[in-house]
Amino acid sequence: MSANYAQIDPIDNLIVAIDNLPQGLKTVVNGEEIILKENIKSKHKFAVKDFAVGDEIFMYGVLVGKAVLPIQQGEAITTENIKHASADFNDSNEKFVWTAPDTSNFEGRTFNGYHREDGSVGTGNYWLVIPLTFCENRNIDVLEGALSEKLGYETKKDFAVDTDALIAQYKAGASNDDIYNTPIIATKEEISKNRLFKNVDGIKFLKHDGGCGGIRQDSEVLCNLLAGYITNPNVAGATIFSLGCQNAQIEMLEKALEAKSNTKPVHFLEQQKSSSERALIEEAVKHTFVGLMEANKIERKPAPLSKLVLGLECGGSDGFSGISANPSLGYAADLLAALGGSPVLSEFPELNGVEQNIINRCVNEDDAKKFSSIMRSYSAAAVAVGSGFEANPSPGNIKDGLITDAMKSAGAAKKGGTSPVVEVLDYAEKITKPGLNLLCTPGNDVESTTGLAGSGCNVIVFTTGLGTPTGNPITPVLKMSSNTELYEKMNDIIDINAGTVITGEDTIQTMGEKVLDHVIRVASGETPSKAVVKGHNDFIPWKRGISL
Template structure:
């Protein structure tokens, strides 16, 4: 049965409205009756106690803000009466104990993946075409036009637009009304059976705006990220296009690949050494075609669930994200940790306020100190340009009940479950250890997802309360809604509905198990994520400037 309000933690002095609550409604929390003094919108919060200006506000059991004015019990918590505040933290960790969940339902389960020579297993099998500088983006477009459709890799949605029908009506001299009433949408299924290379899921073209200009460190970071994409278990090999004079030199990428021990086939082409642009493109098409022939020799085979490297992502969050979707994904993360897999939690600006909890969960002192240093440096960089973590919530977040960064962060951190943290990684560092990993990325959805896959994630689950079409060129991205209304409204781009937790149909645990079952299907290639089916290939490298 759906509740109309909830106190998430016994320490909380603000309460979440699960449904719209009318003024005058009497709510009872831990034996205390509170009469609402105003209408409280669904997903928003109201005061459980009388606040004086300066009093601390708690939610999820942590400090999330301070009262800016006196707030009477039963009044709404808003950006006008509460400001961001977060708890202090230090690099010294305290004792931490973890009780692993029961994984008997998933023991001995497998997924069908692509086995690589280094022991990794991909959930997909792609060939990459990558420019080392934005100057080569046009050539990528030409190569994509030459290969994708002919080989059966055109991106198909669940509909197509027949513009030719409009052109025909125009040439016939039809009236505007006739043109407006001409049907142009046709539905169809993705015709994978027409692929020349059935064991290759696609050719992905990683266009970007980097590789030259900016600072040299940007190009170095870009090459490390691109090396991570080539090394990702979902990738069979790559074709690299270099202009020749850019900052991101071929040797820089080769050194980055060597540093992570990647020996996948990579073809390097330099335009300034070519006879002409035509010869350059011709050679790129030919070596890519030969790479696809080799990649097609790899077949899906059973692999243990321990080979899953799961990216934990959120974006377009709402007031329910930290109650339904994020903790359910956190439980799925805990299940995978208990099974020997490697979930990865990122988005460091959205760990603001829960730093001490994260530090306490680090297994080693080295990692707790590394996380401490990364968070302090990130925060200082934001302040240095006149911003700060408190500016992280978006207008959409605020409208749907997330009014401070600490409130948003406390809910976002739930994606990481409750397990120990085995390693803290800086941006582009590779996941190598089983267990929960922490990866420094921005909170920006696409930059963070791009970073997760660049560090080795072979599947990503992306929670959202407002809706997002975000995908990735290499790893399937599963979108999960925090509420049923969103799932029903944007079912064309949302894969999983965690709104059943809000309605009471599912517990956090049963929803977490459903998430893992869905992951297994997608990892096996028996079910396509909607982002993959729609061709959402979002790829934005982080230049390590301030991005919240």
């Protein structure tokens, strides 16, 4: 990689500008001198040769577009002169041989987690309060108001007001001066220090807009997702609110829990069978309090790295994401796979153009066929509503150099590393196998991270080039920047800086090792992810409509 520009793969006929490059600059690619015909912005690309209309354009070693106008050598690649194009793929896979990375720096390493009855290990210990339908969201709010602050858990405000202290002073006959001298403001940090249940990381309230209306399949998918949250290693148990008449019936969730071999306590409350709202809330508070008492008995203990289930996510990507953050995360995923852990690659619309590579890496033929079937049906469904995978790049992606979906996808796929694919899972299916898993989620960041946690991920690393505050209620989400400028600008929500790969201070390998080391510290509760510190609890179930 030059200090100013880079060719990512030897067959690429696009060059990435690392810095802003001025018109007239002489560059040398594969021994050939190229003079830039115009200014090239950082993260954008220029042509390594002349292109005629219809010529194929390659980046990351794969087809990412076709020329729609003549392009001269040294000209910028834009949305005006190329269009999306991706390679065809076969359902059958070829023989795949993988060389695992050197894991010697991690041999014998452990993390301190919460050991569950089913053999999984949590990186957190949460109690869930869940409505089966949006009609119960109000009751969820009541329970949150009754429990969170009082028990020392997060508040949505930067501070809490202890009015109870003033009431106690008044009842004790305090003077005006006594009232004025009584401290009543507590910060989030002070609230957490007063946490009653030291081994319980929080109570999470999963409000949503589903469970009724829509189509019956939406409720089935929702129940499968909620069952995945309850059985996630980071969860100790749950309190469930049901109205009674909604599509997402209690029996539907019970069936989903049984299918996932649930061993955790789950308390169901049906409002239409309760004598009053007051009685419903009283019962819910008591069930939840007792559940917290039991959850508090579990303490962190050492666990092998093979118990890590690592979600691989990206969002707000830029022209550097596929060069620094994504391949570094991919190397960390390869390390984890070699150590017996389970990295999980999601966002199927962002695998468009690299399908054959994924298919060839599938360990068994059934998974290869399942992946190709999901990709073809997903693509067809998008086309049926007048869209397509080519509509995936956002305005922010395009502005920062990702101008076709295949270009974006080829970079996004790098976060999956190079290891064999051990299983292909549809949305809300449970991760059970060590090695790289593929999970069908949409490209929507929060719908995807919601799905990763629902399939069992106990940690998620989220790469970004533009910045995002995305988090998850139960699974710590570590944000990783593709460039140093973003890391410095949004340091309050970004955990890891992969911009050092761009500047040459790190290689993909050294940064990958840093990523895994950070994951281990977060998994052990030693270093909280900034999304957890900020209380970013994003939860959006996917209704299986077209979401790119």
